[in-house]
Amino acid sequence: MFLHGTSRVNEQGHLEIGGVDVVELAKTYGTPLYIYDVALIRARARAFKEAFRRHGVRAQVAYASKAFSSIAMVQLAAEEGLSLDVVSGGELYTALAAGFPPERIHFHGNNKSWGELAMALEHGIGCIVADNFYELELIENLAESSGRTVPILLRVTPGVEAHTHDYILTGQEDSKFGFDLHNGQADEAFRRVRASAAFQLLGVHCHIGSQIFETAGFVLAAQKVFAKLAEWNKAHGFVPAVVNLGGGFGIRYTEEDDPIPVEAYVDCIVEEVKKQAAACGLPLPEIWIEPGRSLVGDAGTTIYTIGSRKEVPNVRTYIAVDGGMSDNIRPALYGAKYEAVLANRMFGERTEIVSIAGKCCESGDMLIWDIALPEAKPGDYLAVFCTGAYGYSMANNYNRLPRPAVVFVENGEAQLVVKRETYEDLIQYDLPLKTKVKK
Numbered sequence: 001m002f003l004h005g006t007s008r009v010n011e012q013g014h015l016e017i018g019g020v021d022v023v024e025l026a027k028t029y030g031t032p033l034y035i036y037d038v039a040l041i042r043a044r045a046r047a048f049k050e051a052f053r054r055h056g057v058r059a060q061v062a063y064a065s066k067a068f069s070s071i072a073m074v075q076l077a078a079e080e081g082l083s084l085d086v087v088s089g090g091e092l093y094t095a096l097a098a099g100f101p102p103e104r105i106h107f108h109g110n111n112k113s114w115g116e117l118a119m120a121l122e123h124g125i126g127c128i129v130a131d132n133f134y135e136l137e138l139i140e141n142l143a144e145s146s147g148r149t150v151p152i153l154l155r156v157t158p159g160v161e162a163h164t165h166d167y168i169l170t171g172q173e174d175s176k177f178g179f180d181l182h183n184g185q186a187d188e189a190f191r192r193v194r195a196s197a198a199f200q201l202l203g204v205h206c207h208i209g210s211q212i213f214e215t216a217g218f219v220l221a222a223q224k225v226f227a228k229l230a231e232w233n234k235a236h237g238f239v240p241a242v243v244n245l246g247g248g249f250g251i252r253y254t255e256e257d258d259p260i261p262v263e264a265y266v267d268c269i270v271e272e273v274k275k276q277a278a279a280c281g282l283p284l285p286e287i288w289i290e291p292g293r294s295l296v297g298d299a300g301t302t303i304y305t306i307g308s309r310k311e312v313p314n315v316r317t318y319i320a321v322d323g324g325m326s327d328n329i330r331p332a333l334y335g336a337k338y339e340a341v342l343a344n345r346m347f348g349e350r351t352e353i354v355s356i357a358g359k360c361c362e363s364g365d366m367l368i369w370d371i372a373l374p375e376a377k378p379g380d381y382l383a384v385f386c387t388g389a390y391g392y393s394m395a396n397n398y399n400r401l402p403r404p405a406v407v408f409v410e411n412g413e414a415q416l417v418v419k420r421e422t423y424e425d426l427i428q429y430d431l432p433l434k435t436k437v438k439k
């Protein structure tokens with residue numbers, strides 16, 4: 001059985017998460033419903049932090065809030081002593097509204113607007129991860145008009161692109177993000193930043209990809225970053241205070257995925273940074289990482305109610321649920337794979353192979369192809385696992401489906417943390433057509 005965190009099967013044969021019966025949750029809050037196992041999120045956050053603590057190095061573990069941003073989630077990250085990545089004014093606004101300490105917020109993005117940067121500066125956030133020359137100009141102008149010095153990291157593209165089970169080495173990375181390490185852009189950005197009183201250059205940042213199962217890509221990225229830092233140190237005496245190696249640590253969506261424990265990534269990153277810093281004659285910088293998916297991904301489960309069934313003889317059987325690409329676009333967008341169970345019949349024998357369809361008007365709106373389940377009837381509850389990252393945060397109102405509610409469960413208690421949208425919510429920004437003036 002494919003269960004994560006505190007998930008288990010109770011005496012009634014129902015899925016239980018955080019000590020709460022999922023069937024009861026579905027009845028109370030309706031479906032589709034996102035359920036988060038708070039204890040699992042806490043355990044992951046602590047595992048990352050503890051791994052750095054064991055090495056005795058200064059570090060920040062920043063939750064990449066794009067994976068799932070809400071007031072309660074940001075507050076949970078604060079409670080666990082995480083830092084926070086935001087990539088837009090909206091995510092920043094959410095963080096500030098949640099009372100997240102501004103000095104632990106890092107602002108990412110390849111096209112931050114003047115307004116977004118002004119907002120970040122006004123609230124004194126911890127650092128801006130500067131991505132391009134246009135942004136440097138905006139920050140400089142803002143800093144000058146406000147008389148502030150802005151702490152920044154330079155985002156560099158190291159020419160290492162990591163994917164699930166392999167990584168690609170490219171001399172020059174074809175990416176919309178960051179300053180290229182190899183073609184002189186990073187050097188030019190460095191000179192520009194050092195020549196201006198507007199910036200306090202903390203160090204560099206790189207992020208090599210997502211859903212990565214190997215440590216090799218991180219080692220390589222650290223090597224490339226330090227090669228550049230060594231140059232800057234020799235030529236300009238620059239001593240980095242921070243090296244940020246990004247996120248992208250992989251999780252187990254299906255039996256096919258075989259992630260390594262979070263400690264293994266941290267161990268490898270710390271060892272390589274220590275080695276590189278020593279080799280370059282640099283003091284050990286603070287090490288920052290930015291997990292998103294690996295903090296919240298497998299802590300999230302989506303519950304749907306099963307509705308219609310369509311059998312295509314000798315081809316397949318479609319089982320449709322009351323959500324789909326509106327609450328989980330990842331299968332349609334990336335061909336992402338998921339595991340699922342019938343949450344109300346966990347002891348049921350898996351006697352048929354079916355494909356799970358969403359209810360949107362789009363043939364590509366499929367959640368899972370060819371999964372073994374007990375014979376599903378209308379009204380059964382389907383639980384899809386590992387929907388905690390890039391599920392709600394990518395949810396949309398296609399076909400004017402209201403976005404689902406989100407509940408946190410922990411120690412036998414459930415708490416609604418995002419309300420379900422209503423039909424009224426869906427039309428709240430619509431304005432009626434102007435009536436034509438009669439002649």
Ligand SMILES: *Cc1c(COP(=O)(O)O)cnc(C)c1O
Nearest residue numbers: 064207210247248290291292293
């Ligand atoms: C998306 C992103 C992350 C988090 O990625 P995960 O795969 O969710 O861990 C971290 N840093 C940056 C810069 C990102 O763009």
